[in-house]
Amino acid sequence: MRPEPPHGDNGFTLVEALASVAVMALILLTLGAVAGQWLPHWRHGFQALQNADVIAQSLDRIVADIAAAEFAKLDKSVAPPLFRGEADAVMFVRAASGPGAGPHLEYVRIGTAATPHGAETQRTRADFAPGPIGPFRNVATLLHPPFRLAFAFQAPDGRWAGSWSQQPNLPRAVRLTVSNGAAAVATTAFLLHTTSGPGPAAQQTPKTDEPPPPVDPARTQ
DSSP, X not given: OOOOOOOOOOSOOHHHXXXXXXXXXXXXXXXXXXXXXXXXXXHHHHHHHHHHHHHHHHHHHXXXXXXXXXOOOSSSSSOOOSOEEOXXXXXXXXXXXXXXXXSOEEEEEEEEEEETTEEEEEEEEEEOOSSSOOOOEEEEEEEOTTEEEEEEEEOTTSOEXXXXXXXXXXXXXXXXXXXXXXXXXXXXXXXXXXXXXXXXHHHOOOOOSXXXXXXXXXXXX
């Protein structure tokens, strides 16, 4: 009798092994192609989220800063208050803020400044004192290139202007626009807490050290 061939062979033939390698190579190539197309979009989306967070934080800080502008003058003359606004910068007076700040006023400038890395939006401050304004110091960068910040100022009648200078009052509101090249990526508008100085009644100082006049008893009967 001829012996029967063995059953239950546990090995792979050379053809089966080569086929498995080819299938695995095809799967890896497919995964690599998918990852190559997906990763740039993921990185772009992640960078966009980071930029949006930085812009939101910077706008919040700028809004809080400018909204606290004071109707300040160096003297009581008819000179306009110390608020200067341009399309790319604004200078105003506010109460000092930050760690260790005492109860005094300071100049604050927020605007574009040229740096070796490009045009940045910076915040600087200077002491509020008679004489020329400045020097400004304590530089804090709020926006890095390619983002740019533009200002607009609203008059009491509701009209918007690209500058505000030598006006009798502070602007009613300020609009901030952040752009990336030619396209705007964020914008916000807000009201100022103070837009004018105290009225004539508030400016009067009737208090004196003289005693009140005596009361005539005959006129009280």
